[in-house]
Amino acid sequence: MTAIPLWVRRPAGERVGWLRTVDHKAIGVLYIGMGVAFFAVGGLEALLLRAQLATPEAGLVDPETFNQAFTVHGVTMILLAVVPLLVGFANYMVPLMIGAPDVAFPRLNALSFWLSLVGGVVLYFSFLAGGAPDTGWFSYAPLSERAFAPGTGVDYYILGLAVNGAGTIIGAINLSVTILLMRCPGMAISRVPLFVWMTLVTSVLILGAYPALTAALVMLLVDRQLSGHFFDPAGGGQAVLWQHLFWFFGHPEVYIMVLPAMGMISEVIPVFSRKPIFGYGFVAGSSVAIAFLSFGVWAHHMFAVGLGDTENAIFSATSMLIAIPTGVKIFNWIATMIGGRLRMTTAMLFAVGFIAMFVIGGLSGVSLAVVPIDLAVTDSYYVVAHLHYVLFGGTMLGIFAGAYYWFPKMTGRLLSERLGRWHFWLTFAGFNLTFLPQHWLGAVGMPRRVFTYAASTGWGPLNLISTIGAAILAIAMVVFFVNLVRSLRSGEIAGDDPWDAFTLEWSTTSPPPPENFATIPAVTGRRPLWDRKHPEARDKS
Amino acid sequence: MRPPADAIGTLALIVGVIASLIFIGVEAALVYAIWRYRASRNLAGQPATFERNRRLEIAWTAAPALILAAVFVLTLGTMAEINGAGVAPAMRIAATGHQWWWEFGYGGTKTANELHVPVNTPIDLDLTSVDVIHSFWVPELGPKMDMLPGTTNHLRVLARRAGSYEGQCAEFCGVEHAWMRIRVVAQSQAEFDSWLAAQAVPAVTQGGDGERVFFLSNICVNCHTVRGTAAAGTAGPDLTHVASRATIGAGVLPNDVARMRAWLADPQRYKPGSLMPRVPLSDADLDALAAYLGALK
Amino acid sequence: MTVDRTLLGVAIFIASESVFFLAIVLAYVAYRDAGLATAKANLDIGRTAIFSIALFASSGTMALAARARSGTWLGATMALGAIFLVGQGSEYARLLGEGIGPGSALFGTTFFTLTGLHGIHVLAGLVALAALFTANLGRPRAVRAVAWEAVSFYWHFVDAVWVVVFSVVYLGTLL
Ligand code: HEA
Ligand code: HEA
Ligand code: CUA
Numbered sequence A: 001m002t003a004i005p006l007w008v009r010r011p012a013g014e015r016v017g018w019l020r021t022v023d024h025k026a027i028g029v030l031y032i033g034m035g036v037a038f039f040a041v042g043g044l045e046a047l048l049l050r051a052q053l054a055t056p057e058a059g060l061v062d063p064e065t066f067n068q069a070f071t072v073h074g075v076t077m078i079l080l081a082v083v084p085l086l087v088g089f090a091n092y093m094v095p096l097m098i099g100a101p102d103v104a105f106p107r108l109n110a111l112s113f114w115l116s117l118v119g120g121v122v123l124y125f126s127f128l129a130g131g132a133p134d135t136g137w138f139s140y141a142p143l144s145e146r147a148f149a150p151g152t153g154v155d156y157y158i159l160g161l162a163v164n165g166a167g168t169i170i171g172a173i174n175l176s177v178t179i180l181l182m183r184c185p186g187m188a189i190s191r192v193p194l195f196v197w198m199t200l201v202t203s204v205l206i207l208g209a210y211p212a213l214t215a216a217l218v219m220l221l222v223d224r225q226l227s228g229h230f231f232d233p234a235g236g237g238q239a240v241l242w243q244h245l246f247w248f249f250g251h252p253e254v255y256i257m258v259l260p261a262m263g264m265i266s267e268v269i270p271v272f273s274r275k276p277i278f279g280y281g282f283v284a285g286s287s288v289a290i291a292f293l294s295f296g297v298w299a300h301h302m303f304a305v306g307l308g309d310t311e312n313a314i315f316s317a318t319s320m321l322i323a324i325p326t327g328v329k330i331f332n333w334i335a336t337m338i339g340g341r342l343r344m345t346t347a348m349l350f351a352v353g354f355i356a357m358f359v360i361g362g363l364s365g366v367s368l369a370v371v372p373i374d375l376a377v378t379d380s381y382y383v384v385a386h387l388h389y390v391l392f393g394g395t396m397l398g399i400f401a402g403a404y405y406w407f408p409k410m411t412g413r414l415l416s417e418r419l420g421r422w423h424f425w426l427t428f429a430g431f432n433l434t435f436l437p438q439h440w441l442g443a444v445g446m447p448r449r450v451f452t453y454a455a456s457t458g459w460g461p462l463n464l465i466s467t468i469g470a471a472i473l474a475i476a477m478v479v480f481f482v483n484l485v486r487s488l489r490s491g492e493i494a495g496d497d498p499w500d501a502f503t504l505e506w507s508t509t510s511p512p513p514p515e516n517f518a519t520i521p522a523v524t525g526r527r528p529l530w531d532r533k534h535p536e537a538r539d540k541s
Numbered sequence B: 001m002r003p004p005a006d007a008i009g010t011l012a013l014i015v016g017v018i019a020s021l022i023f024i025g026v027e028a029a030l031v032y033a034i035w036r037y038r039a040s041r042n043l044a045g046q047p048a049t050f051e052r053n054r055r056l057e058i059a060w061t062a063a064p065a066l067i068l069a070a071v072f073v074l075t076l077g078t079m080a081e082i083n084g085a086g087v088a089p090a091m092r093i094a095a096t097g098h099q100w101w102w103e104f105g106y107g108g109t110k111t112a113n114e115l116h117v118p119v120n121t122p123i124d125l126d127l128t129s130v131d132v133i134h135s136f137w138v139p140e141l142g143p144k145m146d147m148l149p150g151t152t153n154h155l156r157v158l159a160r161r162a163g164s165y166e167g168q169c170a171e172f173c174g175v176e177h178a179w180m181r182i183r184v185v186a187q188s189q190a191e192f193d194s195w196l197a198a199q200a201v202p203a204v205t206q207g208g209d210g211e212r213v214f215f216l217s218n219i220c221v222n223c224h225t226v227r228g229t230a231a232a233g234t235a236g237p238d239l240t241h242v243a244s245r246a247t248i249g250a251g252v253l254p255n256d257v258a259r260m261r262a263w264l265a266d267p268q269r270y271k272p273g274s275l276m277p278r279v280p281l282s283d284a285d286l287d288a289l290a291a292y293l294g295a296l297k
Numbered sequence C: 001m002t003v004d005r006t007l008l009g010v011a012i013f014i015a016s017e018s019v020f021f022l023a024i025v026l027a028y029v030a031y032r033d034a035g036l037a038t039a040k041a042n043l044d045i046g047r048t049a050i051f052s053i054a055l056f057a058s059s060g061t062m063a064l065a066a067r068a069r070s071g072t073w074l075g076a077t078m079a080l081g082a083i084f085l086v087g088q089g090s091e092y093a094r095l096l097g098e099g100i101g102p103g104s105a106l107f108g109t110t111f112f113t114l115t116g117l118h119g120i121h122v123l124a125g126l127v128a129l130a131a132l133f134t135a136n137l138g139r140p141r142a143v144r145a146v147a148w149e150a151v152s153f154y155w156h157f158v159d160a161v162w163v164v165v166f167s168v169v170y171l172g173t174l175l
């Protein structure tokens, strides 16, 4: 009757505890559990922010607490919630989708997870050790130097991010080797499901981006602990160097957070449209273009730094270019739906919600790439609105789509569709209520990262609306948690293939056996399971 | 020249219209697809099987590319314009960020938190910082620009209407970032000139009780300058004409003698974390001090 | 063609390590001018070149070791690697003695960070070599060929990084 078993089975049949498991599915579940837990924590921190900002000159929290809250909220959501959730689904699903018994390096896989988690724990330990970091999630120097941040918060930030990042890097090595070398017979790289494609591209992004962050963290550590001068203007160093290194990581990071979610909806939309994905090659290829470009746009976070018009113009152009491959994806998803027979399940609702909301965030992103507009609204709530439209409206909705889609595979039970609809519509309403008004707040002059604002600014009413939206969003998340827990215990039994789906993970039992497949499958097309079910209408590619 | 804010406004309008059209187009296509092809409507029909169309792909790659090329050209034009487009500034003002207040320098004359400019005059601000990164932002004046320690950035401003403008530091700079507000006062050239002349005059030494407290145990004078007296500290704002400013503490309190007294009694209460410490003073000393500072017009 | 998993994994790992070193090297180069005078006055190119030759030679002995799966050559590699570290240690001691440390000025900060991180990688490589060495002493046949290749792959990488570091830091002072 317990919903969550206390042990995991090994292929040989014996049981091992969660602490010692090296099974990719169990590790996937661990990652997802970590992500969900930190998402709740990060969400509660966000609620604290919103509560304080609901009215002008409120005194709910002191400025230090507020500054810690948004710093830790940003780091938590990005590195401890979203990335683990995406990596978790990849861990669970990629081997199943390519017909492999496990990942390439199962033991290393466990190490990745534990490093990621320990990184998070180290970061949160700072609260007990005298104060969390309070310098913002990108911790600009020299504010993060010892002279201005004498506490230990930033040191925990450095350590936590470095350890977490090491885990993520090792995980990316593992996933890329798995995808490159462990596909089942017949699964050419041009036939892998798009989620697998995007996981591969994401892994490459991780491998190129995270080491730059590690390098920056090491330099900051040298500055703080060995009195170095990397980012210390008084000692000849340059504050901007930190920004270059951080955003060389930070920008690819945002695509690391969106590509796998795009992969998820690229699985969901065809299945619930009853059609193959439209323009497979273009959806896959555009990811490569995005990955390539994303290493050349970082300074769009630094337009107001004073790099000079030439630099700004170049980075503006590259940033705009990214809109093109992203648009290709959007159009192909819609073209997939056209002519289909759409089953508007909760998973499909979230996938469609992703497209609808992500476009808003994408378009505001393009407006930020326009240098003069950015100079007007950078570091304001307009940016906060942009980032939540892409990260919540995009990534999180994509993750929810993936969750409703794959939960039955992972647990053997369906999530409740009735609660799912409540979850979707409350999220949709709460989300837009929270973040739409922030565009205006930013445009009329409300900077981000302020613990309060004067009543005379007139920002009160829109902030109140935003806070009400956040409360609705919180209710939506509670509905989701209730759905998870209830369905885990007593959800409808799913069967192997509840959605009449296309890809290999649905050809095995739900949940899959320790060895994944009784015999390693062989495939002849992009929709192996469809081919098996409809031999008369096999895919040609 | 056109005020930078207007140039940006025009550009934002154009980009906004383009974005709205794209937004409407994409959402409409999405809604149409859901409405037209939902299973309950399409009961008997089999789903189509088309899965690629090269021409369509080229079209929806090329169309955004063309739109963006146009936006980029406009961007370049506006970038040049807001930098001054070759028009030389009529004057330069030094603006320096401090944790959590502003210093403005007109030649040798220093003042704090309140920037006075002549109206309708192109001005370049020379921006720098003495500690962490700040960012100068007065939304109605247009773009913002970061202030970095060790470097000087320039920002062209042009105030079109007389009156006051509100702004604030836009780069997170530590605990009191929220209360690092700016007031810009744009005045006619004549008013501005007389304001500047008044600011340049050293304070008239009153020699009263307040001044004695101000110099007491070298506390206040350690951090503050009052030109015309021996006080020459630089850690805090220049107080030579502090009473001429509209607010205390970069916007936390309106400036009058009562509020001044309250601020001096405990700055940390109004601006917790501020680098001005609470100096324990008797009630009588506080009264005298507030009166003294209140007279520094 | 079948690619070995482990080797591919190591190759990818090395690629991401390269990004890491690239960032640090770029920081060094960005601050090169500020520290050039100190570097010219204090770095001992001659001595370091000799120790560098030890490291470069160790790549050769490593290749021989991997080809023949020879414990002797492996031992030689470890010895050469250790000599390099000793050399680096003595260079550090001398500089610290002259008052140049990571906190003294930009040159110290960048120099110690870059060479120190490389040194840590050499140390990690030595640990890997030692592990291989012991495994090979015990049951040579049980050691998979790919273990030899993987370790030598990594060792060559560490060596190659030093080529860059030595050129940028030491030879750079001659320009
Ligand atoms: C998932 C995460 C994600 C994604 C996908 C994006 C996508 C984009 N972002 Fe965003 N961004 C963030 C996360 C993300 N961003 C975060 C977290 C920050 C803030 C960091 C911080 O400061 O804390 C940020 C900040 C940020 C800035 C800096 C703002 C500032 O601080 O001043 C800029 C500036 O150029 C920018 C641009 C863009 C662009 C051009 C895209 C493009 O990729 C968008 C492309 C998509 C579309 C355009 C929509 C679909 C396309 C079409 C329908 C085709 C037709 C379209 C056109 C012709 C325009 N982003
Ligand atoms: C993926 C990333 C992500 C996500 C999902 C979110 C989600 C949310 N964010 Fe966040 N946000 C960031 C990334 C993200 N954010 C980043 C990077 C920053 C910048 C930080 C910086 O400036 O340094 C930021 C900053 C930021 C700010 C600006 C702070 C400032 O500048 O001062 C605000 C303010 O409104 C905000 C609000 C919210 C809200 C209301 C949500 C909501 O969507 C949250 C919804 C979730 C919940 C409400 C949780 C519900 C849980 C429960 C109710 C608990 C139940 C518990 C159990 C069952 C155990 N965020
Ligand atoms: Cu100064 Cu924010």
Ligand SMILES: [Cu+2]
Residues within 6 Å of the ligand: A250, A251, A254, A297, A298, A300, A301
């Ligand atoms: Cu970016």
